[in-house]
Amino acid sequence: MFNSIQIFGMALLGGLGAGEFSRRALALPRTTGYVVFGLLVGQSGLGWIAPYHIESNQLFIDLALGLILFELGYQVPLVAVSEGWNRLRAGLLISLTTGATVLLALLAMDFSASSAVFATALCLATSPAITIATCSDVGARGEKTGLLFTMVAIDGCIALVVSTWSMPLLVEDGAIYSLASAWTATQEVGGAVVLGGACTALILTGAQLLGRRSEHQHLLILGTIILGVGTAIHLDISAFLPMLLFGYLTRALDRNKQVVAIRIASDARIFLVATFVLAGAALDIGVVVESWPDAVLVIIARFAGQLAGILLSRNRLCLGTASSIYLSIGLQPMSSIALVLLANMQTLYSGLEPRLTGALLATILLMQLFGPLATQTAIKGFGEATHLQSDDPAAENPASQQGSCGDKS
Numbered sequence: 001m002f003n004s005i006q007i008f009g010m011a012l013l014g015g016l017g018a019g020e021f022s023r024r025a026l027a028l029p030r031t032t033g034y035v036v037f038g039l040l041v042g043q044s045g046l047g048w049i050a051p052y053h054i055e056s057n058q059l060f061i062d063l064a065l066g067l068i069l070f071e072l073g074y075q076v077p078l079v080a081v082s083e084g085w086n087r088l089r090a091g092l093l094i095s096l097t098t099g100a101t102v103l104l105a106l107l108a109m110d111f112s113a114s115s116a117v118f119a120t121a122l123c124l125a126t127s128p129a130i131t132i133a134t135c136s137d138v139g140a141r142g143e144k145t146g147l148l149f150t151m152v153a154i155d156g157c158i159a160l161v162v163s164t165w166s167m168p169l170l171v172e173d174g175a176i177y178s179l180a181s182a183w184t185a186t187q188e189v190g191g192a193v194v195l196g197g198a199c200t201a202l203i204l205t206g207a208q209l210l211g212r213r214s215e216h217q218h219l220l221i222l223g224t225i226i227l228g229v230g231t232a233i234h235l236d237i238s239a240f241l242p243m244l245l246f247g248y249l250t251r252a253l254d255r256n257k258q259v260v261a262i263r264i265a266s267d268a269r270i271f272l273v274a275t276f277v278l279a280g281a282a283l284d285i286g287v288v289v290e291s292w293p294d295a296v297l298v299i300i301a302r303f304a305g306q307l308a309g310i311l312l313s314r315n316r317l318c319l320g321t322a323s324s325i326y327l328s329i330g331l332q333p334m335s336s337i338a339l340v341l342l343a344n345m346q347t348l349y350s351g352l353e354p355r356l357t358g359a360l361l362a363t364i365l366l367m368q369l370f371g372p373l374a375t376q377t378a379i380k381g382f383g384e385a386t387h388l389q390s391d392d393p394a395a396e397n398p399a400s401q402q403g404s405c406g407d408k409s
Contacts, residue, residue, distance in 0.1 A: 038280020073247025333371025
């Protein structure tokens, strides 16, 4: 019915209108409006956006994902070495408890061990796109928001590594995990690290030559992201880790503050809106109808594991019980974007049991819809949603809400 250019324009204008209606009329995150509009015009609704339309916009989607991951890495706050180690250890513990509860739940649902391990790896990650977009919409500013970005980044990296190492379990005969498979997976992770470092070196060198001119530096960053994502695709590795490291290392190594980073929620909003609309259009609501009981069990197990890990780490993270609960809520979003980043879709459909594939997709769809609300709830619970608290004098100075280990709120 429509060509690809019309579809792209529809995604932007329809997403814009749905997002504003969601925020102003329903007090929901704009991101929820974007996804719902995608569902309405996609295969679950009017069918105006077909799968081949999404394929024709894949280059744009890949660029958007690269931008999102770069910004996630860039948003991770720089902290003292001791605090950084505490956060890393907490992230590892959270992933361990989450993985344990999800894995036990999947095994109790009679899924095979190899499929359950791989699916568990996918469940470790929190959607970076939903986190960034929702935090921007509510004006999230403060120490706990920075902690949320850090945990999203750590969980995503762990999910990538675990899924990469567990993927051979799905594709090898008899699920025999050989040393050669482990070495290949390790090379993929190592290649991702090298690629992220190379992108960082290119940006830091270019920024020194160009000076602090945003129009030129944004072109430099966009070009580097396109080159980095394209190289990741060429090397058959996930773009998640290199782009995330690219963002973090750029901020950490930019000692003279030469880099003028892109803020996708403001400078490149077009990428967020179109990506969420297209992601919503690609989801099938029928999967939820068929697989919602399994999906609900996965969601409950995932939340229980995250909450347990955060409560066990609350002293290390300088959090009180209430803030620990809100941080757990903030880590709930999952998305189809995360699924594309962390696994080869063809491998997923051929290697996983159909029932488990349905459960994963249903889980992702539900958290695509309710995940933005979870993030908004967490930021409001932290007291760091400055756009929603304009009448609060403390909101005018977000830094005043940043706590320390003595602040257990």
